[in-house]
Amino acid sequence: MKHNLTALFAGLLFGAGLTISTMVDPARVLGFLDILGDWDPTLAFVMLGGIAAYLPGYHFLVKPRQTTLLGGPYHVPQKSNLDKPLIIGSSLFGIGWGLSGICPGPGLTNLSGGSPAIWIFVLCMLIGMLVTSKFK
Secondary structure: OHHHHHHHHHHHHHHHHHHHOOOOOHHHHHHHHOOOOOOOOHHHHHHHHHHHHHHHHHHHHHOOOOEOOOOOEOOOOOOOOOOHHHHHHHHHHHHHHHHHOOOHHHHHHHHHHOOHHHHHHHHHHHHHHHHHHOOO
């Protein structure tokens, strides 16, 4: 139960951060991706701010620990090679993000707005996750 509440809090905090930074606005994200047009650097500043805020905590609090803050084991992926599924999956993610300006975090955050386009996006994302899980 404690892990679920922690995950809920982290998700709500992440969603609030996306909303406050306006990264839930697809036009803002597409503006960032339009490097040859009317480029909007806001997303770069948000990413750099997140890295700057997290890096000291990671270096001094997370990295030296053998267990999570709640006492559980770390689950660090052991796979480090670039394989066909990784390249295909990341390419599909990038194409979808570039076409829509939405990735999973902002998509879930935007559900509360009730936009039919966002509901369709999240439904397609869930279908994609279900289909992908059948190929493992």
